[in-house]
Each structure stands twice: as structure tokens, then as C-alpha cells.
Amino acid sequence: MTYANFLKLLSAVLGIGYIAFLLQQFFAPMSPLMAASVHVYMATALVFCFQPLTFKDDKLPWLSRAIDLCCIGVTLYICYHYYTSTARLESRLEMIDDVLFADKFAFVAGLLMLFEAVRRSVGFSLLSVVIVFVLYGFFGPYFPGWTAFEGFSLDTMAELISMQTEGIFGITASTAINFVFYFVLFGCVFTMTGGGSVFIDLAMKATARLTGGSAKMSLLGSALFGMVSGSAVANTTSTGVLTIPIMQRSGYTKEQAAATEAIASTGGQLMPPVMGIAAFVMADMLGIPYVEIAAAGLIPAVAFYFALFVIVDLRARKTGVGNINAKDLVIEPIMPRIHLLFSPLLLVVALVAGYSAPYAAFVGAVIALLAPLLRKNTRYNLKEIYPMLIDTAKQMAWVSVPLASVGIIMVVATQSNLAFKFVEILSDVGTGNLYLSLLMVILGCIIMGMGLPTVAAYIIGAIIFAPALTDMGIDKLAANMFIMYYCVLSMVTPPVALCSYAAAAIANSDSSKTGFIAFSYALVIFLIPFSFISDPVVLWKGSIGAIMIAFAGMLVATFCWAVFLQGWLKKNLNWVERIIFLAISLGIVLEKSNTLLWFVFLGVAAVMIAWCWKSGSVKNKLAQA
Structure with a gap:
């Protein structure tokens, strides 16, 4: 057996085992600490499997393979350690009982494995921020000015980060298990059984003969797909392979076509009922039902896409560019496939009816799996279930590892009082001018967004900025939505703009130019969040x-x-x-x-x-x- 086949087999075993473990939490949940620890380190091991180490000049292939196998082995051992030690960890007295050598080893080794998995999954941008916070935790007294504090010992850091339901096993891990997984599962099943293509065809049919129809097709298709996906990059890659070539043939440059798809897909994180991962984290942090977050996001999301639609329309009328060519108007009949939309419709109905978000998404995934079997033209081979499971495991691993690492930032920022100190500073500024404080928050969110995924930028913003905004009398939900909207710009904000990069790869365009054009389109979002502050009724608070x-x-x-x-x-x-x-x-x-x-x-x-x-x-x- 070749190494590639061995790694593929190992990925399959771990991936299916991981999905089975997450599904078990729906029917017979484990204790929070055990579930979070197994989840985090199984996801970490999967990142090593799905993204093996490569060197530019790989003259020693055995070395990269040995490192990979060592990382997988260490990660699975750490997973076993927490599985067997959970009862002891849950019964010990925090900050009183001794921290065992095995706990310290699991903390240090686990941290190193998590760092490497973050590097492989999202790059150095998030990793550098996490490392700075870890160093801050250890060497707090040596940091300048008001940021300095007494620092934590190794034992304290181990307890805070990896021995309780805080840190890497805290709210970010529980959100991934209890919310994100079910929506990722639903999105994978719905897309791979043909539901996504129905959305694209509906968008093309609705916009085909409109002025600037190619770009409007991208907007509508990405908005519809974003309703069930919640992932900006997945949205870009799924819809962009069709919309970007059509936009190019209609007269847009490669960069313009890629940028239009990138910003359209970014808006998918704002489109209910399935918003981005940050929305699930927000629901957990605020302790309110997810359906309230989805309802609050409806009007701003529609306004966002409406503004994009207007810009596209005005540009098309001004330049005469963007009309769909007749040869691109080849649309497969929709009515024979309309039953594929049962699952997202049921998901929305279940959320509105008051069922929990995980329950609605799980039932939606089951319906998405069964609905194609109703008609011969949409039936799939049972062998296709395997790639659905593997794709779900891969997407969950790519989401869960960065989420877990952000838990480190959360616990260090709060336990060191860094967040509280920043609240005091921003509150002092806000006593003089609320809008000056808001501009400072926007600047902070955009700077973080330049190097972090949306959810990471939002969580840091929610910890540092949200308390200051609420101290100024701003509603908690409005403050968090305000922060999330500006953090969403991370997907199209250079130098790290994941959506723009994905779209540029499809269009074979210059990624930097694509990113800057997409960011210029994203200016439409700058105005909308201010309404949350001045008029919270737009967040669905008030009479109809x-x-x-x-x-x-x-x-x-x-x-x-x-x-x-x-x-x-x-x-x-x-x-x-x-x-x-x-x-x-x-x-x-x-x-x-x-x-x-x-x-x-x-x-x-x-x-x-x-x-x-x-x-x-x-x-x-x-x-x-």
C-alpha cells in the first residue's frame, strides 16, 4: 500500500468516526468537557490527514511523512488522554488541586499540534495572533504600558486553556458541536444531492434578461446558496465556477468578475436562515435562541444585497457591460427538480415554528438526503453518501481547528483583564462622542479582518469591543451585530482575503487586484450597521x-x-x-x-x-x- 493510499484510508476511518461521534451528541450527548476535547483533537488529526506536510524542495519525502504520522499519533494520544481523564478533570478543584505531569504534557503537546493544524488550515495570519496571546499569558509583565499584567504560570495556563470548559474546550468548541456541525452537514448533503444547482438555475432564470444580468445572477445565486451554506468560501467555489465565466463572457474583466462573486458570496454569511459561523457563536455568547439572530439579520442582509444589486444595475446601464449572452441561457428544467428545495423550506419552517436550530438543521439534512429519491431524474447512487460524509468531516475540521484556537484568545484576554482595560479606554472616548467610538471599533474590526477568518475576528471583537459598546447604552444584540458586519469584510479585505483568493483562482485573475476591487464593492456594507445603533427596530425589534x-x-x-x-x-x-x-x-x-x-x-x-x-x-x- 502506498503512503497516499494509507493516508486516504486513515482519513476515511477518522473522518467517518468523527462524524459518528458528532452525530452521537445529538442522540446521547457526552459531558461537555469530554465532547469538546475529543472533538477538538479529532478535528486536529483530520487536518493533518487532509492537508499533509509538503516542502518546496521535497528531497526527503520520508521526513514530511514521518512528521505527519508523528503529529497524527500525538494528537490521537492527547484525544485518548482526555477521554480517560475527563472524570478526574471534572471532579478536581480548579486552581487548588495539583496539575499532573500528564496534564502539562497534554497542554504543551496539544498546543503545538493545534498551532500546526491552524497553520495548515488557515495559514499564519490567525496562528500569529494566537501565539502572541499565548506569549502574553506567559510574559504579561514584559508587555508595554496598560497592557502589562502579572502573567500566568505553566500550571495556570494549562488549567485555563485545556483543563476545563474554557479555552480550547470552551464556547467555540461547544458551538461547533451543538450548532455548526448540523448546518455543515445540511449544506454538504443539500449541495451534493443537487440542491445547489437548482438555486443557480433559479438565479439565472430570474436575471437572464435583466440589464447586467450576469452579475445579478451571481448576486442572487450567491444569496440563495448562502441561505443554506453560511460559508463564504464554499459559496464562492460552488457558485463561482458557473457565474464567473459567464460574467467574463458578458464583458467584465477577470478581476471584476471574480470580485463580484467574492463580495456576493461574502454576503452569504449575513443571509438567514443559515448565517455564518459567527452567528452561531453570537447566539451562544449572548445566550439567546439562534432564530432571534437569524430574524435580526434578515433586513440588513436584504439591504446589503439590494445595494449590491443597485450598484451592478447602475454600472451596467452606464457602461453597457454585463448582459448575459444567449448561448449561456441553457437552463435545465427546474420543475422536475423542485422537490430538492423541500429541505431548505422545511428548515426555515422548523426555525420559525420554534424548533431548535440543531434539530431543524438535522431534520433538514435527512430530508435533503431523502428528497432526491422521490423522482428518478434526481436519484443518486448510494456510493455518493461516502464522499458526502468525508466532505462534511473535512469542512468541520477546517472550521473547528481555528475556532478552538480562538478559545485561547478569549480566555487569555478575559483572565488577564486585557478586555476590561480596553473597555475602560473605549468608554472614556465614548463619553465624548459615540460615533468616534464606533469609528474606532470599525477600524479595529477591519484591521483584525485583514488577517483573520470572520469568526475569529468577530470573537475577538465581541470580547474587546462589545462590552464597551453596551456600557454606552447600546443594545447587546445591536452591538454584536455591528461588530460582526465589519468583521465579515475579512473575506474580501487584503492582504488576506479568502473569498477573493478563491474567486481569483477560478477566474485566473490577479488575487491582489481582485481583493481590492471586491473591497471597493464592499463599501456598501459600511453604512448599514450604523442603523443597528440608531434604530434597533431594523433588527426585528418592534411591531410589524x-x-x-x-x-x-x-x-x-x-x-x-x-x-x-x-x-x-x-x-x-x-x-x-x-x-x-x-x-x-x-x-x-x-x-x-x-x-x-x-x-x-x-x-x-x-x-x-x-x-x-x-x-x-x-x-x-x-x-x-
């Missing part, structure tokens, strides 16, 4: 009437914001007109809905839109004459 009025205002504001950014509405706008549209959008967002001033801004918006439309029409007629 008030919510619908605020929703309409949000659409007007995002339309005006898009017009300002694009600089075109039936004609090229001068700077005075653009600034007026900017002022209108800011006024609607920063003013509470249903007030006199708010309605004045809406009235001015109507006047400006009518003026630009009429003057643009006259100008075009004169040009044609």
Missing part, C-alpha cells in the same frame, strides 16, 4: 408596522448610498448631487425611523431621484438628437 417602515427606509438609504458610490443615475452625477445623495443616506440611517426629520430625508430622496431621472432622460434625448 414599525419594522416594515424601517425596512423601506433602509432600502431607500442603501439605494442613495449606492448612487453616491457609483456616481450615476440616468446620467453622470456631479459632486454636488453625489454629496446630496450621501447626506440623504446618512440622514436616514443615523436618524431613528418614523420621526419628522426621517420622513424629510425620505422626501428629499424622492425629489433627488426624480430630478436625476428626468434630467438624465432629457440629456439622453438631446444626445440622441
Whole structure:
């Protein structure tokens, strides 16, 4: 047996065992510490299997293989250690009972294995941040200024990070087990049984003959796929293979096509009912049902895609680029496959009916597995279940390892009082100017987002920034949603922009140019979160009437914001007109809905839109004459 085949076999055994272990938690859950420890280190071992070590000049292949096998062996031993030691760890008195040598070894070795798995799964960006926090925990007295503290001993670090349901076995691990797994399972099953292709065909059918239809197809397809995926990169790779070539053939450059798909897929993390992993973590951290998070995200997500849709439409009308070619309008009949949409429909119904998010996603996955069998044209071979399981295990490993490492950041930041110190500083600034504090939070989120996955950036932001915002009187949910929205930009923020990189790989475009173009498109998101602060009714808090009025205002504001950014509405706008549209959008967002001033801004918006439309029409007629 070759090494490659051996690794494939080992991946299959560990992957299926891992999925079986996670499924067991649904029917007969283990204790939190045992479940979290087995989950984290099985996921770590799978990363080593799925992403074997390679050197640029691999003259000693046996060395990389030996390292891989050593890492897998050590990781599985650590997994065994926690499995057999859980009863002792749960009964010991924290910070009083002795820390055994075996516990210290498991902590140090486990930390090294986790570091390497983070490096292989998401790169040095997150790894460097985690290492800085570990060093901060050990060498706190040597850090400058207000960041300095007394530091932790090896025993204390081991207890905080790896011997209780905090640190790597804390809220991030429990979220992965109790929430993320079921939605990842649902997304994998739904996509691999053909449901994803139905969404893409629906998007193409709906936008085929619209102005700028190729980009609008990307937006709608990514929004629909994002409803059940929640993963920006998976969204990009699944929809981008079809949408990016069509956009290129319609006149977009490679970078423009890739950037459009990247930002469209990024929005999938904001689209209910299945938002990104950060939304599950938010539900766990705030202690509120996930369905409330999904409801709160509905209006902002629609506004986000609406603004993108307006920008695409204005750009297409201005340049004449983006219409779908007739030869691309080959759509497989949808009605014979419409039953494949039973599962996402059932998932939404179950969430609205009040069932728990894991239950809704698990039942949705079962229906997604069974629905294709109803008709001959959609039936699959039972052999296809195996790649579904392996893909689910791989996606879970890639999600769980970074999540576990972020747990280290959480516990060090809180136990060292670093988060509390930052809250004091931001609160002092906020007493003078709330919006200055918000701008500082935005800057912090974007800086973190340049090197971290969305969920990592959100968790750090939630620890450091959210308490300060709530101290200023901002609603907890609004503060966390505000932070999450700016952290979502990490997917398209250079220099580390995973969505942009994935889209650039499909388009064979320059990844840096793609990232910067995608970030420029992402400017539409900058305005929306401010409404959470000034008018929390947009987070589905209030009567239906008030919510619908605020929703309409949000659409007007995002339309005006898009017009300002694009600089075109039936004609090229001068700077005075653009600034007026900017002022209108800011006024609607920063003013509470249903007030006199708010309605004045809406009235001015109507006047400006009518003026630009009429003057643009006259100008075009004169040009044609």
C-alpha cells in the first residue's frame, strides 16, 4: 500500500468516526468537557490527514511523512488522554488541586499540534495572533504600558486553556458541536444531492434578461446558496465556477468578475436562515435562541444585497457591460427538480415554528438526503453518501481547528483583564462622542479582518469591543451585530482575503487586484450597521408596522448610498448631487425611523431621484438628437 493510499484510508476511518461521534451528541450527548476535547483533537488529526506536510524542495519525502504520522499519533494520544481523564478533570478543584505531569504534557503537546493544524488550515495570519496571546499569558509583565499584567504560570495556563470548559474546550468548541456541525452537514448533503444547482438555475432564470444580468445572477445565486451554506468560501467555489465565466463572457474583466462573486458570496454569511459561523457563536455568547439572530439579520442582509444589486444595475446601464449572452441561457428544467428545495423550506419552517436550530438543521439534512429519491431524474447512487460524509468531516475540521484556537484568545484576554482595560479606554472616548467610538471599533474590526477568518475576528471583537459598546447604552444584540458586519469584510479585505483568493483562482485573475476591487464593492456594507445603533427596530425589534417602515427606509438609504458610490443615475452625477445623495443616506440611517426629520430625508430622496431621472432622460434625448 502506498503512503497516499494509507493516508486516504486513515482519513476515511477518522473522518467517518468523527462524524459518528458528532452525530452521537445529538442522540446521547457526552459531558461537555469530554465532547469538546475529543472533538477538538479529532478535528486536529483530520487536518493533518487532509492537508499533509509538503516542502518546496521535497528531497526527503520520508521526513514530511514521518512528521505527519508523528503529529497524527500525538494528537490521537492527547484525544485518548482526555477521554480517560475527563472524570478526574471534572471532579478536581480548579486552581487548588495539583496539575499532573500528564496534564502539562497534554497542554504543551496539544498546543503545538493545534498551532500546526491552524497553520495548515488557515495559514499564519490567525496562528500569529494566537501565539502572541499565548506569549502574553506567559510574559504579561514584559508587555508595554496598560497592557502589562502579572502573567500566568505553566500550571495556570494549562488549567485555563485545556483543563476545563474554557479555552480550547470552551464556547467555540461547544458551538461547533451543538450548532455548526448540523448546518455543515445540511449544506454538504443539500449541495451534493443537487440542491445547489437548482438555486443557480433559479438565479439565472430570474436575471437572464435583466440589464447586467450576469452579475445579478451571481448576486442572487450567491444569496440563495448562502441561505443554506453560511460559508463564504464554499459559496464562492460552488457558485463561482458557473457565474464567473459567464460574467467574463458578458464583458467584465477577470478581476471584476471574480470580485463580484467574492463580495456576493461574502454576503452569504449575513443571509438567514443559515448565517455564518459567527452567528452561531453570537447566539451562544449572548445566550439567546439562534432564530432571534437569524430574524435580526434578515433586513440588513436584504439591504446589503439590494445595494449590491443597485450598484451592478447602475454600472451596467452606464457602461453597457454585463448582459448575459444567449448561448449561456441553457437552463435545465427546474420543475422536475423542485422537490430538492423541500429541505431548505422545511428548515426555515422548523426555525420559525420554534424548533431548535440543531434539530431543524438535522431534520433538514435527512430530508435533503431523502428528497432526491422521490423522482428518478434526481436519484443518486448510494456510493455518493461516502464522499458526502468525508466532505462534511473535512469542512468541520477546517472550521473547528481555528475556532478552538480562538478559545485561547478569549480566555487569555478575559483572565488577564486585557478586555476590561480596553473597555475602560473605549468608554472614556465614548463619553465624548459615540460615533468616534464606533469609528474606532470599525477600524479595529477591519484591521483584525485583514488577517483573520470572520469568526475569529468577530470573537475577538465581541470580547474587546462589545462590552464597551453596551456600557454606552447600546443594545447587546445591536452591538454584536455591528461588530460582526465589519468583521465579515475579512473575506474580501487584503492582504488576506479568502473569498477573493478563491474567486481569483477560478477566474485566473490577479488575487491582489481582485481583493481590492471586491473591497471597493464592499463599501456598501459600511453604512448599514450604523442603523443597528440608531434604530434597533431594523433588527426585528418592534411591531410589524414599525419594522416594515424601517425596512423601506433602509432600502431607500442603501439605494442613495449606492448612487453616491457609483456616481450615476440616468446620467453622470456631479459632486454636488453625489454629496446630496450621501447626506440623504446618512440622514436616514443615523436618524431613528418614523420621526419628522426621517420622513424629510425620505422626501428629499424622492425629489433627488426624480430630478436625476428626468434630467438624465432629457440629456439622453438631446444626445440622441
